[in-house]
Amino acid sequence: xxxxxxxxxxxxTQSQRTQSRSTPPGSAPRSRSRRRGVPNIPAAVGGxxxxxxxxxxxxxxxxxSLKPREDYYSTNPLVPSSPTFAPYATVLENQFAQYFVxxxxxxxxxxxxxxxxxxxxSYVIVRSxxxxxxxSNQLFLLGIAIPIQATIIPIYLIxxxxxxxxxxxxxxxxGIASGIPITVLILTNFMRDIPNELYExxxxxxxxxxxxxxxxxxxxxxxxxxxxxVYNALNSWNNFLFPLILTQSSDKRTLPLSLWTYQxxxxxxxxxxxxxxxxSALPILVLYIFGRRHLVAGLTAGFGK
Numbered sequence: 369x370x371x372x373x374x375x376x377x378x379x380x381t382q383s384q385r386t387q388s389r390s391t392p393p394g395s396a397p398r399s400r401s402r403r404r405g406v407p408n409i410p411a412a413v414g415g416x417x418x419x420x421x422x423x424x425x426x427x428x429x430x431x432x433s434l435k436p437r438e439d440y441y442s443t444n445p446l447v448p449s450s451p452t453f454a455p456y457a458t459v460l461e462n463q464f465a466q467y468f469v470x471x472x473x474x475x476x477x478x479x480x481x482x483x484x485x486x487x488x489x490s491y492v493i494v495r496s497x498x499x500x501x502x503x504s505n506q507l508f509l510l511g512i513a514i515p516i517q518a519t520i521i522p523i524y525l526i527x528x529x530x531x532x533x534x535x536x537x538x539x540x541x542x543g544i545a546s547g548i549p550i551t552v553l554i555l556t557n558f559m560r561d562i563p564n565e566l567y568e569x570x571x572x573x574x575x576x577x578x579x580x581x582x583x584x585x586x587x588x589x590x591x592x593x594x595x596x597x598v599y600n601a602l603n604s605w606n607n608f609l610f611p612l613i614l615t616q617s618s619d620k621r622t623l624p625l626s627l628w629t630y631q632x633x634x635x636x637x638x639x640x641x642x643x644x645x646x647x648s649a650l651p652i653l654v655l656y657i658f659g660r661r662h663l664v665a666g667l668t669a670g671f672g673k
Contacts, residue, residue: 433643440638455643459630464647466619467626471605471648474536474622478543478604479597482551485544486596487589490555491581495567505556511549516542520613527614538614539622543604551596558592559585598655605652623648 432440434451443449493505523542532538562585570580611625621629630644 429642429645433639433646435639437637437639455637455639456647458637458640459644459647462630463618464626464644467621467623468648470536470620471622474539474543475601475604477536477540478547479600481540481544482547482600483593483597486548486551486555487581487586487593489548490552490559491577491585493552493556494559495577505552508549508552512553516546517609520609523610524613534615534617534620536620539607539610542610542614543607547600547603551600554596554599555589555592558589562588598660601655602652 428445431448432445433455434448434453435443436450436452436454439449489504489508493501527533527538527542532541566584567580570584575583606624607622608624608628611620611622612628615621615625618629627641627644627648630641
């Protein structure tokens with residue numbers, strides 16, 4: 369009776385019953401567990417080598433920034449000895465606060481401009497079916513292919529003609545223009561993942577474009593906005609080319625340019641130079657730690673389809 373019931377079950381075949389009789393119970397799970405348990409030694413070795421290549425320079429920079437200048441050449445470079453905060457005090461006494469404020473102003477204004485303009489452009493590209501929207505999208509994609517170094521001379525001439533040379537505005541405007549193409553690409557891919565039913569339901573309720581944008585698109589795009597915010601903040605904070613070409617006064621320097629200046633001022637004081645590097649890297653490192661999940665999720669949004 370039990371054999372007939374087993375034969376009558378849906379999906380049961382003669383080959384499956386034969387395989388179940390010939391295969392000892394538990395053998396398949398053991399073989400799968402063996403395959404899962406085989407260590408990937410080359411990948412493990414490569415991972416540890418990559419980790420060492422990242423950690424050792426950071427460790428050297430942090431340890432050296434805490435050494436007195438006279439101990440730098442006479443002690444082991446990887447062993448801490450007589451830690452002191454004198455190099456940090458030296459850096460803070462040389463206009464570091466001014467350079468830090470300049471960098472914060474440039475980054476905040478640049479990221480705000482990029483996010484605001486890119487959100488509006490992305491919404492039009494996603495929702496509009498006109499030829500102008502398609503052409504604008506292609507134009508933004510073309511901007512990704514053009515390196516910023518190839519446009520520095522035209523940017524310099526435009527900034528000079530506008531009378532903005534040697535101002536923080538001269539750093540903000542090119543930063544916004546260079547960050548919009550990749551930001552539009554990320555935001556458009558994210559907005560296309562929003563179901564059309566949500567757009568249609570709000571349209572049927574009488575909502576206009578601005579209401580749909582503010583009540584639907586903006587709240588759902590918070591992960592993508594965080595992504596582009598962190599990404600563009602990293603690029604703007606580490607930008608060295610624009611401050612070097614578009615400014616010349618010491619009170620308009622940002623942190624990347626100030627590090628180059630410190631290297632000239634503290635030629636024999638390597639701990640002070642590395643202390644400046646540590647101080648300039650800490651804010652953006654904290655920002656990346658808190659935003660790394662949204663950064664990865666937003667960069668991969670829409671590309672899996």
